[in-house]
Amino acid sequence: MSFPANLPLEDVFASIADGLFTVDTDWNITYFNEAAQRITGIGQTEAMGCKCWDVFRSSLCDGHCAISQCMKAGGRIVNKSIFIVRSDGSTLPISISASTLHDSDGQVIGGVETFRDLTEIHSIRRQAKDIYRFENIVGRSQALEKIFRILPRISDSEATTLLLGQSGTGKELFARAIHNLSPRKDGPFVPVNCGALPDTLLESELFGYKKGAFTDARTDKPGRFELANKGTVFLDEIGDMPGKLQVKLLRFLQDKMYEPLGGVSPVHADVRVIAATNRNLEQAVADGSFRQDLYYRLNVVTLTLPPLKKRPEDLPLLIDHFLEEFNAMQDKSIQGVSEDTLHILLHHEFPGNVRELENILEYAFILCREGFIQVEHLPEYLQPDKPETDGPHPLRGTMNDIKRRAARYAVERNHGKKMAACRDLGITKDTLRKMLSVIQKTKK
Known part of the structure; x- marks a missing residue:
């Protein structure tokens, strides 16, 4: 490719859409085109003569500089995705290409780097992912889609909501989604783990206390219900709440009133309650560890979150x-x-x-x-199971021997579940049955 003799290269570089800059061997910026100014938010006058890492603050500037790698190893780097920090402090995804600059004698005199803003591409990818994202909940399974469909209606209501599910299924994430989609979204979201606090401390955390309620109560302390006024309280592990507090919570759910520890008059709080547990509350009611009337108050709307x-x-x-x-x-x-x-x-x-x-x-x-x-x-x-040291080596013997041992190990690894073993091995149930029957015959 050649340029007309009367066309300055600077005009060419200034006209391209990609950012472009050059540095000398001391990493001082010697050229900074218009696109580079637009992408970084830094003017040419401000950039010229500065160290390149002071201008770009990229994810490669800490020991992995692209131009430096080109100088050391030769060659070029093409379309490497990184992040830079703009002048306003925002992070920007870019794609860079880099190479060294040489003089007429072939000596390295610096480097050149071009970069392209990838914000639009990242936005398209994000939109594609957002098809399977509801608030911060990620999934496209039918079990989640059913919940996603009714979640906005649950959020619009003021009904007390009970979230059921195993530990780690994201109950707090769903509680936050309900709050964020509700008319209370501008109010506070206050989570409380009822299972993490001692019984003596949980009451004061939930309902607060008045000065003089106990020896160290030198001033009034607001509880979580007061802090959550006009918002939502999320009571996680509600199944671990002691019986004494279950009574106070029941009263609050009935008339939105509670009494702080050491208080003499009830206090009103405009709070929606979302509760969650991994326990079987029906069984807890049956064995007497959870109040039946409270269970019915909590169980106005119930969502059961599917395990992974x-x-x-x-x-x-x-x-x-x-x-x-x-x-x-x-x-x-x-x-x-x-x-x-x-x-x-x-x-x-x-x-x-x-x-x-x-x-x-x-x-x-x-x-x-x-x-x-x-x-x-x-x-x-x-980690995959290690071969048994006291048995035959898994790769010794005939191919049929190896297949038989693989079948036996797969069944053992899956705790006797043959369909799971079939999925591991990529074989049908009939094939597995034949392989195992051969093993049983050889044992006889």
């Missing part, structure tokens, strides 16, 4: 969601999980549900430096 093992189609979406968050928080660019890793996660029971998945990925994220999360990055309890 019942929504496997949501797993890839959740993995992408968490990795995107971790990449942003830790300034990394992990691309995803490997096929083997995804296979292990898809076949895991997830007793800890979405919270367990988040913890698994956070652990793997620490060990994985770049690229894809591999099996070896997973916690030890998810």
Whole structure:
């Protein structure tokens, strides 16, 4: 490609849509085109002569400079996705390409880098992901879609809502979604974990106390219900609330009145209550540990949140969601999980549900430096079973021997569940039955 002799290159560089800048060997900016000014928010006069890292503050400036890599290794870097911090403090996704500059004798005299704003592309990707996102809840399973359809109507009402589900299913996330979609969205959302506080402290946390209520009560202290006025109180682990407080909560649900500890007159609070538990409250009522009248007051609207093992189609979406968050928080660019890793996660029971998945990925994220999360990055309890040392080597013998042992290990690994073993091995139930019958015959 050539340019007319009378056309200054600076005019060419100024006319292109991509940002472009050059530096000398001391990393001082020697050229800064108009697109670079528009994308970064920094004027040419301000940028010229400054160190490039002071202008861009990118995710590569801390030891991974693209131009520096080109100078050391030669060649070019093309279309590498990174983030920069603009002059207003906002973070901007860009794609960069870099190369070195040489003089007529071939000596390195600096570097050149072009960059393109990826905000629109990221926005399109975000919109595609938002199809499967409701508030901050990620999923496209039928179980979640049913909840998504009725959640706005539940939010519009003032009805006390009870969220049921195993630990880690995201009960607080759903409670926040109900609050954010409700007419109370401009009011406070105040969560309380009823199972994390001692009985003696929980009452004062919920209802507050008056000066002199006990020895150390030197001033009045507002409770969570007072702090949540015009908003929502989220009572997590409501099944662990002691009987004495169940009575006070029942009164509040009936007439929106409560008495602070040491108080002599009732106090009114305009608060909506959302409660949650992983316990079977009907059983708790039956065994006398939970008041029946309170259960009926809480059980006006009930949502049962599905465990993660019942929504496997949501797993890839959740993995992408968490990795995107971790990449942003830790300034990394992990691309995803490997096929083997995804296979292990898809076949895991997830007793800890979405919270367990988040913890698994956070652990793997620490060990994985770049690229894809591999099996070896997973916690030890998810690592594939090691071969038995006192039995035959899994790769010794004929092919039929290996298949038979694989069938037996798969059944043992899945705690006797043959259909799960079939999914692990990618075979039919009939094939597994034949392989196991051969094993039983050989034992005879």
